Amino acid sequence: MTVWIGARDPERGEAAVAELTKDGLDVRFVAIDVADDISVQKAAARLSDEIDALQVLVNNAGILVDVSTPPSQVPMKDIKSTFEVNLFGPIRVTQAFVPLLKAGRDARVVMMGSGVGSLALITDPTSLYSSVNLLDYTASKVALNAVAVSFAKELEPFGIKVNVIEPGHVRTDLNKNTGFISPEEGAQTAIKMALIGSDGPNGGFFGSHGRQPW
Numbered sequence: 001m002t003v004w005i006g007a008r009d010p011e012r013g014e015a016a017v018a019e020l021t022k023d024g025l026d027v028r029f030v031a032i033d034v035a036d037d038i039s040v041q042k043a044a045a046r047l048s049d050e051i052d053a054l055q056v057l058v059n060n061a062g063i064l065v066d067v068s069t070p071p072s073q074v075p076m077k078d079i080k081s082t083f084e085v086n087l088f089g090p091i092r093v094t095q096a097f098v099p100l101l102k103a104g105r106d107a108r109v110v111m112m113g114s115g116v117g118s119l120a121l122i123t124d125p126t127s128l129y130s131s132v133n134l135l136d137y138t139a140s141k142v143a144l145n146a147v148a149v150s151f152a153k154e155l156e157p158f159g160i161k162v163n164v165i166e167p168g169h170v171r172t173d174l175n176k177n178t179g180f181i182s183p184e185e186g187a188q189t190a191i192k193m194a195l196i197g198s199d200g201p202n203g204g205f206f207g208s209h210g211r212q213p214w
């Protein structure tokens with residue numbers, strides 16, 4: 001596949017592209033700020049100029065503003081900025097790219113959700129996720145699940161499948177590299193759902209062990 005990497009900062013985006021190109025991969029950079037309507041429209045227009053159809057869209061961008069503030073004290077501005085990227089971002093981007101997804105055959109959309117986006121897991125005392133209490137991040141990921149189900153229903157007649165995945169606890173900037181698994185391992189479920197066949201699921205929630213409870 002030709003992979004378009006979206007990033008806000010052209011220098012960092014191009015640096016990532018250069019690194020992957022060295023490994024012989026066909027990777028290109030597209031500027032996109034998922035929190036900005038105009039930027040998303042420009043990215044969709046740019047890709048429409050460059051390609052006939054989009055096979056896979058991965059809504060990966062996400063932020064975690066703060067892990068230490070109790071829910072009763074999280075500032076509204078943090079809640080709004082979290083929703084802007086984690087929830088409105090995937091909605092904005094998916095809406096903008098629907099024409100390119102429909103232009104191909106059997107496109108796939110992967111939403112990067114989280115284990116803490118599962119109400120079943122965060123209320124299950126035997127689950128590790130029940131010890132996490134992040135008002136803004138968790139609410140944004142729970143809502144993302146509903147958004148994915150909505151898109152999945154609308155786009156099914158076009159052969160498009162939309163699924164949410166949770167990558168596990170991955171060592172990245174998001175958690176100051178405290179995760180248990182590598183980014184390569186964390187990417188596995190997203191890649192799997194990006195490549196499912198026409199007999200694969202639609203409108204589901206998946207982790208490395210398969211289907212997850214909502």
Ligand SMILES: NC(=O)c1ccc[n+]([C@@H]2O[C@H](COP(=O)([O-])OP(=O)(O)OC[C@H]3O[C@@H](n4cnc5c(N)ncnc54)[C@H](OP(=O)(O)O)[C@@H]3O)[C@@H](O)[C@H]2O)c1
Binds near residue numbers: 085
């Ligand atoms: N790490 C985990 O354990 C874990 C667990 C569950 C779910 N997730 C989810 O996995 C996804 C990837 O997170 P990560 O762990 O890889 O975190 P990360 O290292 O912080 O990466 C997040 C990426 O999102 C980008 N981003 C943030 N705001 C953006 C915007 N407005 N427009 C475009 N890009 C934006 C960031 O770009 P900049 O570098 O420019 O800031 C960064 O490249 C997120 O949706 C996260 O919620 C992660």
